[in-house]
Amino acid sequence: MSSATYVEPAESEPEIALVGGDVTEGVVRVGDTVRRPVGFNAPLVHALLRHLEEVGFAGAPRFLGIDAAGREVLTFVAGEVAGRPRPGWIADEARLASVGRLVRAYDDAASGFVLPEGVRPFPGLTEQPDLPPAPPYPAELIGHMDFTPDNIVFRDGQAAALIDFDMAKPVSRVDEACNAMVYWAPLGDPVDADPLLRDVDAPRRCRILADAYGMSDTDRSRLVEVAVLRSRRSWFSMKQIAETQGGGWARMWQQGVGDQIKRREAWLERNGTAIETALTAP
Template sequence: MTGHPEIPLPGGDVTEGVVRVGDTVRRPTGPHSPLVHAVLQHLEAQGFDGAPRFLGIDEKGREVLTFLEGEVPGRPHPAWLTDPGRLASTARLLRRLDDAMVGFTPSPAMLAAVAPPELPGMPPAPDAPAELIGHMDITPENTVFRGGEAAGLIDFDLAKPATRLDEVTNLCLHWAPLAPQRDRSPALRRADAVVRIRLAADAYGLDDAGRAQFVPTAIRRAERSWHLMRERAETAGSGWRRMWEDGVGDQIRRRVAWLEAEGERITAELLG
């Protein structure tokens, strides 16, 4: 393990100090880390091959993970991000991940550490009970491709209790995406997001009950994230503050407006 240089791994959103050392990745830990480590160990025990292995804590107190070989779409996003096959393949990998997570029961302390604060003015979470511990940060930058197929999901820092619908909504948020054109990366600007939502739901195998709740759930999650992001900008690290200063709050408001405007079309496409 020693003797390898530390190569910075930028391209993520918020975590400072992510480095590659040989065939490992070193990342800072936080209150969420006991849950993440238990999740990765559960996935290993299940034989799920699409996530890094947790190898322990290094001499600097960082988590040590296996480096997954492959191609991770960074920013600016590559043009192939719009390829329907890439999205379908990511949705199928997410389905395999979620299926592997069923039956994993974290300790109450692990869950308490990731429970979102209920902030004044924040609407309640959708009332569907959690079905599993979800990844909940399924961005292109957290997806490893091999031979054009999604082979791995990394960065489990936002893992938390979720429904399958929450997972598909989160995938679509980043990959459809759930945003007006002005807020999309150039690669996805002209994509038909509504058609891509249907594609993602089909490839994942989302049931009709989930499809019927997609739009209200996406709106509610967006409204809650506005409050949560603002609070994180005030209390957490510089990455969160920078995102807020860059206007992520207004972007979330435009997402809600986009979902309200496209809602009927989305639901019709999902259930048609």
């Protein structure tokens, strides 16, 4: 393919399938690189990864170019990703705090990134009359917005790097903190939680994340509202993306992610006060 920009090393290496992601088919490791199909958000993601490299942010793979098969080439980030079944440390509070610090470091590094002209953020989603609005707070940065345990690489027991920037889009810091809480507190009905996270004190874990991130008082008071609005919007957006993109997105929808999002919203109605109290207590 003539658009290849990545120069392969002289010695070729075998392709090893990387499993454990939610959506993307055909993620492979080749030597010290990862090859992924180019997704709809790739123009933004590639520019963002270049920015992170320029500012010296160590917690993300480097974008190396496009290979002869038309796949994006990223550096392989060494370390430990949760995988399934989840490892026992998934509920560990020190790990949780390290996630909050990594998200904060990423947000600070991303806050100087300016979207290149002509790049449309997250073009996989079309605004439609039935799409509930995003939270009414101004975008502060291009957020990662997908802090699942499988998208965080740990080293020495600490969250060290983020991978999988496909969901990146303009958001506020409270959106980022909220997304991390969805997966790590977690925010959702316990029936949908991993057994290791089913009986945890979610409000307490929200507080640990908030403190590690260094959330402002204003953002703490907005968290529950943002979580509810993001839940409502994500039910429609996931449905729309499943219909338009198919593949792994459609599979996730068929597996019931929509019902899980509805249960999260109901759970937030029941637990919102406890979360807000934990976040704002002195």
